[in-house]
Amino acid sequence: MVAALLGELADLVLPGACAGCGAERVRLSYGTCAACVTALEALRPYATAPSPSPAGFPPCVTVGSYAGSLRGALLAYKEKGRHRLARPLGALLAGAVAAVAPRDRPVVLLPVPSTAAARRERHGDHMARLTDHAVRRLRTAGYTATTVQPLRALPKPDSTSLDAAGRLISAVNSLRISPRISVLQRGGRIRGTLVVTDDIVTTGATLAAVARRLEEADMQVTGAAVLAATQLRRTAPGN
Template sequence: MFRPAGPAALSSLRSAVADALAVAFPVRCAGCDRPDVDLCAPCAAELASDALERRLPGGLRVRSAVVFDGVAARVIRAFKEDGRTALASALGDVLREVWPPEWDAVPVPIPASASSMRRRGYAPVVLVCRRAGWRPYELLRVARPTADQRALGREERAVNLSGVMGVRGRAVARLAGRDVVLVDDVVTTGATLAEAARALAAAGIHVIGAVTIASTPLRGASSR
């Protein structure tokens, strides 16, 4: 009779598989380049949530897990730009920690543009939401192309993103009046989150706040 493997056996199996993959496909820690591991224990500890909070000019409350610097910045870049999707689990753990327990709402990810989907083959924010244990509600869509935000200042970012997002009408009908929380990877000026909140408010949807993995000042901007 078949008996499922116990926790110890499963742990040994996962370890053996990881060792085999490390030989066939060598990896290095995304945070410090230590060999044979996607994210080493010391770098994972560097990602521990510190629950940073700010309010955007329009009043939107934004909670972020870490500062976009050092190990956190390297790990997020490896996940987004190098296709290292195995890091999504660690980032999902970090993101889950900053969701306030009093928020009874639906997570709505900031959408990826068509060009980034073609380049990456996956939507980073959606994937991290799933690894956080959430069921992301893909309510928003990118309505038009934009310039690269990294080269723009605060006011230029706001202009670049003005009117760029729309709401999926059929998805709204299934929302059944629930409040929503916006989810993104990194917040810089808050222009992307503000535009998303505007689009949702125009569709009659109440946004109670936003959560992001990281927060960065405008200088050295790397995201939105």
């Protein structure tokens, strides 16, 4: 809490470089220069899927590709503690959610959980914070929107040497359904269009694993909304 507050103050007193492009000595809005704000506002969410897609990968909409101002802003938010970016990035994420969820039904956002180590490193749960801002923006736009966290993330071993199937198994094994889930379901808080939110989709293993774990608890995911999608190189069969 203190760390987050200090981060906010540092941002106010020493705006520093633009979070999106690194430009210095420019006027910043939420830590972002006018050119980057224009670039971010011009993004139009689109459907994306990794190639190849892991089994159970949900329909997914991304705000944009992991490049340019979006990549810069996301890195500054996630890795450099520029927490004020949660508001504009959350608003962008809401745009991707709106492309997945019909407006006439309640929508429930389920952020991909962070491990305890990631929360310590990033001064809090960066996806929960982003998702809270997305919920606010959706409500302003007329949606009945809420967020719940039915999952816990355990540390998972380095997956770079695993193949696609191995990555998916590793991702599923690192997720636990919270014991509170049945209480939440009975309370009616988890009713509506379920949309998983994440920052970046790369191989799709995390989103597929989250959808699978939620399904085991009778929660059918409608889709996923992410801020950025990396462009994967296709590999030849057998590689």
